[in-house]
Amino acid sequence: MRIVMIGTGYVGLVSGACFADFGHEVVCVDKDQSKIDALLAGEIPIFEPGLDELVAKNVEAGRLAFTLDLAEALPGTDAVFIAVGTPSRRGDGHADLSYVYAAAEEMAPLLPEGVVVVDKSTVPVGTGDEVERIIRETAPDLEFSVASNPEFLREGAAIDDFKRPDRVVIGVNDEHAERVLAEIYRPLTRNESPLVVMSRRGAELTKYAANAFLATKIGFINEIADLCEKVGADVRDVAKGIGLDSRIGNRFLMPGPGYGGSCFPKDTLALLKTGQDYESPLRIIESVVASNDQRKRSMGRKVINALGGGDQHGKTVAVLGLTFKANTDDMRDSPAISVVQALQDGGIHVKAYDPEGMEQAKKVIDKVTYCEGPYEAMEGADAAVIVTEWDAFRALDLDRMKDLLKTPLLVDLRNLYSRTDVERHGFEYVAVGR
Ligand code: NAD
Structure with a gap:
């Protein structure tokens, strides 16, 4: 052909x-x-x-x-x-x-x-x-x-x-x-x-329905993760407990800083518009969109709270990962943009590193010190925060990090680490939903 x-x-x-x-x-x-x-x-x-x-x-x-x-x-x-x-x-x-x-x-x-x-x-x-x-x-x-x-x-x-x-x-x-x-x-x-x-119309709608459903799964587990933090449960247990039910499935049940990227944010919004145009309310998707928008910025506040809350002007945070997910250089609607913005709005200086996304990030995130690697970003910072689940951040040298950071605080928005391991190295560890 x-x-x-x-x-x-x-x-x-x-x-x-x-x-x-x-x-x-x-x-x-x-x-x-x-x-x-x-x-x-x-x-x-x-x-x-x-x-x-x-x-x-x-x-x-x-x-x-x-x-x-x-x-x-x-x-x-x-x-x-x-x-x-x-x-x-x-x-x-x-x-x-x-x-x-x-x-x-x-x-x-x-x-x-x-x-x-x-x-x-x-x-x-x-x-x-x-x-x-x-x-x-x-x-x-x-x-x-x-x-x-x-x-x-x-x-x-x-x-x-x-x-x-x-x-x-x-x-x-x-x-x-x-x-x-x-x-x-x-x-x-x-x-x-x-x-x-x-039919052609069926296929057009299938794509939006698929993305909206996946976005809903992410929004759902993120809210359950917040509840886990409040009630003293571990969201990974809950995700496993529900995900093994084949009607639910175990994928897309990883809590994090909110969905981003070139598809879910724009496609959920476009589907809402279609719902409005045809007077067919899509209340569930409306809630998912609102919940996710809120979440991305709230992750910046989570970091500020981990630093002690209140006024953290003048502090420095190392942001590890900028792309909306690992293995891409795509920065479109990345949660990192909101996280960095929330930190900067709180008067915090951001040093950042991403394995593939730095060139794209420079076009959308300003006033950040871009670093050559994760350790350079951590040097002299008051905390390190993992925003993207790159493999390069899965086995960081915790002893080296402790020497480089002013205070040993790791905020892990992707749940890449075991709390026991990190705490054994003398860190304060803040994760998502646990
Ligand atoms: P993109 O922005 O990476 O690429 C679009 C390309 O089209 C650009 O290179 C642009 O220069 C070119 N272009 C625009 N108008 C043109 C024209 N008239 N003639 C020739 N070239 C033209 O976009 P993308 O991420 O590849 O997404 C494309 C579509 O696929 C979108 O509708 C998106 O929602 C959908 N989609 C994307 C993904 C994804 O993961 N990126 C996955 C599934 C579906």
């Missing part, structure tokens, strides 16, 4: 490279000259484990190419995937669909007969209808289909998620689109990843 992928971000580049690896011929198109220049020079513009080798291998094999020019990419293609960003619209939280619609307008005069336009970006119900209308306006006689194929990969494990998904969701309103997508995904369905075929 010949595939064009519009947008070479986390989703577009990973999907494009994986499709090429399945044996399809893929051209990835982006508007961002610097991204295409980097890719043509053999560099990967984002950090995603294993992506550099996968891209290099498929470029070498002649199955994967990059261009700025849509007109060069489209002739003869069987499917065009739209994988552009759908951020929150400033002001009202609605998904900003301007990139999706712009892509539809740009491709409309260039599309070959019989092509399937597949929306892979996360988009509200009805977006496929609008994409179809936009293309039809420019190309009234063209035979084409518009399908929805939401992506469920996780940054940091994106290639594995793409190649071994729990399911592939396909939303189609005609048989031709279903056939083309079934052919594209055949290497996966042969390996028993189920292809779930439904």
